[in-house]
Amino acid sequence: MLRWLIYILVTANLVIFLWLGLGPDNRIPMVVQQEEGDLRVIRDDPEEQEVPDAEQAVRYCYASLPFSNKLVADDIISTLAAEGLGTSLHKESLVQPPEYHLILPAPSASVGIIQKQLRDAGIEGAEIITAADGQQTILLDIFLVESNMADRIVEVESAGFAPRVLKKSGDLLLYSVHVSTELEQDAFHKLLNKKDILYDGQMFSSFPCAEIVSGN
Incomplete structure (x- = not known):
């Protein structure tokens, strides 16, 4: 009975860790979607675009x-x-x-x-x-x-x-x-x-x- 209780607690903790995002990183890696001069538009979310910082985007005026x-x-x-x-x-x-x-x-x-x-x-x-x-x-x-x-x-x-x-x-x-x-x-x-x-x-x-x- 005690062994089953320990098993349930371990399983519950594992589910909580995964729910909080502490498990393996399954995010889609960033890829360059568009290049315009030295400005690179990157995205890791289909609904969201990010622009690199000024040091990376050296020349876009x-x-x-x-x-x-x-x-x-x-x-x-x-x-x-x-x-x-x-x-x-x-x-x-x-x-x-x-x-x-x-x-x-x-x-x-x-x-x-x-x-x-x-x-x-x-x-x-x-x-x-x-x-x-x-x-x-x-x-x-x-x-x-x-x-x-x-x-x-x-x-x-x-x-x-x-x-x-x-x-x-x-x-x-x-x-x-x-x-x-x-x-x-x-x-x-x-x-x-x-x-x-x-x-x-x-x-x-x-x-x-x-x-x-x-x-x-």
Whole structure:
């Protein structure tokens, strides 16, 4: 009778241990389901996806194109879409006038391809900038003027900058100016703001990969 009681207690304890998950690990091993640049999307649950930490996903960034003129933003979207470069439009209403941001997924390794697609879409002047840590992004300072405002361009040229026409969109002309230092960029921004030229800032803004991967 005592032996049967011991057997029942041992069996009950074994069932409890298994119920609490202390038995053998029967979980499905993680497998890579998708690779996008150096970003690996992994999953160990059909209903749940996990993203590796920032150290593993070293280079996954995105670029944003801010415009204050929605017609220009729509025009750029259509020209890029025709070249197979997908974008999405986000309206930022917290600033006045509202800004329209074209969100463009851009793994760092693909900036050369993106640069070519921009050129094929009629947007010239996109330049690849390589940072000290090897991170690459596309830098393009632009400003917009109406086609009958040639005197504004003369003022920009007189300040020592060499604007280049990027693309004509209706009565607006998109110009680019390359600046090599932060000091030059600050001077350029002050010049445009002072002269009341419609300026849309840096066309492509690079965001740190770690922040994007961590969801910030």
